[in-house]
């Protein structure tokens with residue numbers, strides 16, 4: 449544990465300021481999954497909606513210290529429809545987007561969105577539809593997913609799997625966007641663990657920005 | 660969970676490949692099932708009564724862990740298209756007999772099935788189908804895909820499926836995937852391997 453935190457401290461104090469963000473990720477939007485009557489999955493006695501909000505708030509404060517603007521789609525424990533989330537994401541001019549969830553396993557999952565049609569098959573209306581916003585960022589989102597997964601795997605030792613699913617919060621995002629599911633099993637989500645996950649995700653974001 | 664490399668070095672789920680195999684198998688099974696049925700009977704309207712009686716086998720696709728698992732179920736031969744849809748959905752809601760963690764929501768009931776425009780079959784389910792669902796994104800996807808595959812395999816003349824909860828359109832079941840459009844596009848994920 450000590451070695452883990454020491455690694456983070458070296459990264460945040462030395463490496464991060466030296467390597468300025470190459471991708472200009474000024475505005476980061478974080479989307480804590482679920483909320484209100486939608487609990488998500490359970491992890492021990494904790495609920496997904498609480499864990500995701502707590503980690504998102506910790507991650508927000510890290511990123512703010514680094515001078516980035518950070519918005520959360522929800523700041524409190526309330527239900528937020530997918531449509532409301534998409535509206536908030538669209539209004540935020542995000543340079544980078546991450547939706548936070550828990551997987552129903554001991555592994556972490558990282559998703560990018562999936563489209564049935566290629567751009568060539570779209571009508572003009574479909575091309576400019578809110579759900580098409582992610583199309584031009586699919587490659588970058590995959591790169592982002594790989595780097596975040598690397599950070600989670602390296603710094604936390606969890607197995608990370610990657611996939612594509614039709615996820616509306618990602619489809620509506622005009623920036624690199626991933627949905628991260630942290631493991632719900634085999635992890636005790638106390639304050640320290642959540643801080644560690646927030647750090648690992650922060651490292652992933654910074655590493656992506658530096659590439 | 661098994662996975663493999665996809666285009667651009669991004670990994671894709673092997674279960675997706677398994678779905679496709681299952682789906683192809685399901686289509687083939689459905690084809691032979693209906694060929695068998697139609698060869699014996701004259702063409703008929705969607706709700707024209709057919710003599711009930713003998714049992715028939717349907718294939719139901721259940722979400723189990725990170726895959727879909729097909730199970731054969733014996734049901735009384737449905738006398739109509741909508742009866743066939745009801746029988747299929749009711750078997751789906753019973754959950755799998757195969758060992759492994761499944762997440763078909765407990766206590767969910769079928770409230771009705773309706774023929775819509777353009778071949779869309781509306782499946783109206785009780786609120787337990789949403790309320791008792793505790794899954795991650797892949798689980799939600801597999802549940803929807805399992806229901807969709809089960810219906811399209813066993814019910815003739817269905818172009819797409821739309822889920823209603825308590826007679827109303829519902830945005831999402833588990834907070835990850837949208838139900839605002841019929842399921843076909845959402846669950847028809849096809850991935851090309853390297």
Ligand SMILES: [Zn+2]
Nearest residue numbers: 481488549550
């Ligand atoms: Zn979730």
